[in-house]
Amino acid sequence: MDSIRIGGGRRLVGTIPISGAKNAALPLMIASLLTEETLILDNVPELADVNLLTRILGNHGLDLTVDGKRAGESDRPGRTYRLTAGEIVDTTAPYELVSRMRASFWVLGPLLARCGQAKVSMPGGCAIGTRPVDLHLMGLSALGARIDVDGGYVVASAPGGLVGTRIAFPKVSVGATHNVLMAATLARGETVIENAAREPEIGDVAECLNKMGARISGIGTSTLRIDGVDRLGGARHEVLPDRIETGTYAMAVAAAGGEVELEGARADLLESALQVIRATGAEITNTNSGIKVTRNGGALKPVDVETQPYPGFPTDLQAQLMALVATAEGTSHIRETIFENRFMHVQELVRLGAEIHLDGEVATVRGVAALKGAPVMATDLRASVSLVIAGLVAKGDTVINRVYHLDRGFERIEEKLGRCGADIERLAG
Numbered sequence: 169m170d171s172i173r174i175g176g177g178r179r180l181v182g183t184i185p186i187s188g189a190k191n192a193a194l195p196l197m198i199a200s201l202l203t204e205e206t207l208i209l210d211n212v213p214e215l216a217d218v219n220l221l222t223r224i225l226g227n228h229g230l231d232l233t234v235d236g237k238r239a240g241e242s243d244r245p246g247r248t249y250r251l252t253a254g255e256i257v258d259t260t261a262p263y264e265l266v267s268r269m270r271a272s273f274w275v276l277g278p279l280l281a282r283c284g285q286a287k288v289s290m291p292g293g294c295a296i297g298t299r300p301v302d303l304h305l306m307g308l309s310a311l312g313a314r315i316d317v318d319g320g321y322v323v324a325s326a327p328g329g330l331v332g333t334r335i336a337f338p339k340v341s342v343g344a345t346h347n348v349l350m351a352a353t354l355a356r357g358e359t360v361i362e363n364a365a366r367e368p369e370i371g372d373v374a375e376c377l378n379k380m381g382a383r384i385s386g387i388g389t390s391t392l393r394i395d396g397v398d399r400l401g402g403a404r405h406e407v408l409p410d411r412i413e414t415g416t417y418a419m420a421v422a423a424a425g426g427e428v429e430l431e432g433a434r435a436d437l438l439e440s441a442l443q444v445i446r447a448t449g450a451e452i453t454n455t456n457s458g459i460k461v462t463r464n465g466g467a468l469k470p471v472d473v474e475t476q477p478y479p480g481f482p483t484d485l486q487a488q489l490m491a492l493v494a495t496a497e498g499t500s501h502i503r504e505t506i507f508e509n510r511f512m513h514v515q516e517l518v519r520l521g522a523e524i525h526l527d528g529e530v531a532t533v534r535g536v537a538a539l540k541g542a543p544v545m546a547t548d549l550r551a552s553v554s555l556v557i558a559g560l561v562a563k564g565d566t567v568i569n570r571v572y573h574l575d576r577g578f579e580r581i582e583e584k585l586g587r588c589g590a591d592i593e594r595l596a597g
């Protein structure tokens with residue numbers, strides 16, 4: 169198993185290109201199941217999760233070409249994906265695949281809408297809390313699907329097709345919104361989703377679906393209206409930039425010091441996070457091609473932050489923020505309100521010398537003068553990148569084990585940071 173070694177203490181100077189958003193690319197790829205025509209996606213990031221999803225979709229009969237070549241013909245996958253689900257050959261998504269990535273559960277809605285049936289394993293993914301799927305099932309049942317849970321599988325059918333209705337989610341869920349939104353595009357009549365998640369990736373998918381012929385309004389708000397259509401067609405769409413990758417590198421620069429331009433980043437996608445990063449003492453400015461993050465000397469300041477659904481501070485940046493304020497001058501409070509148990513990075517940060525006290529959903533971080541390098545273990549995607557940030561500021565060497573978590577969501581991280589002067593290398597294991 170690969171590991172990453174980081175020699176801490178270097179400032180970051182240069183340019184980091186921001187990739188397409190993982191959390192948009194995955195549902196966009198899944199949306200291709202809704203039509204027999206070709207969906208062309210540009211700016212697809214090269215990530216383990218994307219590769220795994222292509223295998224899952226291939227199982228349903230999806231044909232994929234990457235940059236005009238069949239997948240596998242090129243050892244460096246390109247960034248334009250042509251996805252064609254001419255015929256759905258299998259409506260079952262098996263445990264072996266779905267258990268490895270939670271988002272693959274979202275094939276349920278599209279398969280059900282297009283084929284009138286689907287059997288999808290209950291999901292796996294990052295081990296952060298219990299992560300149920302009750303809201304997904306509630307939404308699809310409301311659209312008229314019959315749903316049974318049997319042997320770890322969700323078995324859904326709607327032989328007469330789905331029928332539009334009003335769905336008010338009791339809690340904001342990104343995945344349930346994606347699943348129901350995609351299903352509703354092919355339902356008869358109008359569907360209204362209230363308390364829909366407003367994450368920019370949902371808007372990106374909705375815009376792509378509209379290019380495919382769907383009729384979705386209210387994009388960007390918490391009430392989505394979908395006028396069902398008989399069929400969807402092909403389209404071409406560019407995946408929006410990754411706001412979590414953007415925030416992560418912005419925090420890395422804030423922590424390590426230096427000046428880095430995040431090329432292709434869109435500040436409007438992560439205002440609340442940028443505000444917090446500014447509050448720690450970094451300067452953030454818009455440039456012609458993205459945003460620039462600067463911190464030259466001066467102590468880091470502590471912050472009090474609570475994770476919230478968009479447009480609030482994202483849970484996917486919580487671990488990274490904790491690494492950033494670990495060396496602030498003063499005490500920070502970070503409350504995690506989205507996922508229980510999303511604090512696995514805490515014990516690893518403590519191994520590096522951070523002083524963090526956990527009490528329920530609140531982490532109190534008492535800034536220390538310096539972190540010290542040590543061997544640590546990556547436990548999930550965002551936790552592992554928080555260890556990278558800590559490693560960049562720690563004195564001496566930090567070795568992060570189990571970095572396959574990083575490869576799920578961060579494209580060429582050691583190359584991107586290395587080009588900005590970080591002492592970082594991948595050790596093949």
Ligand code: UD1
Nearest residue numbers: 191271299300301302303304340341342343344484506507
């Ligand atoms: C998505 C993101 C993930 C991000 C999360 C929250 C992708 C691929 N993943 O995950 O990176 O951290 O949004 O922004 O886009 N819940 C229920 N019942 C359900 C569904 C969810 O109770 O049926 C709960 C969850 O346990 C959690 C909260 O709702 O407490 C939010 O989860 P959700 O927004 O659904 O997260 P994901 O879509 O899995």
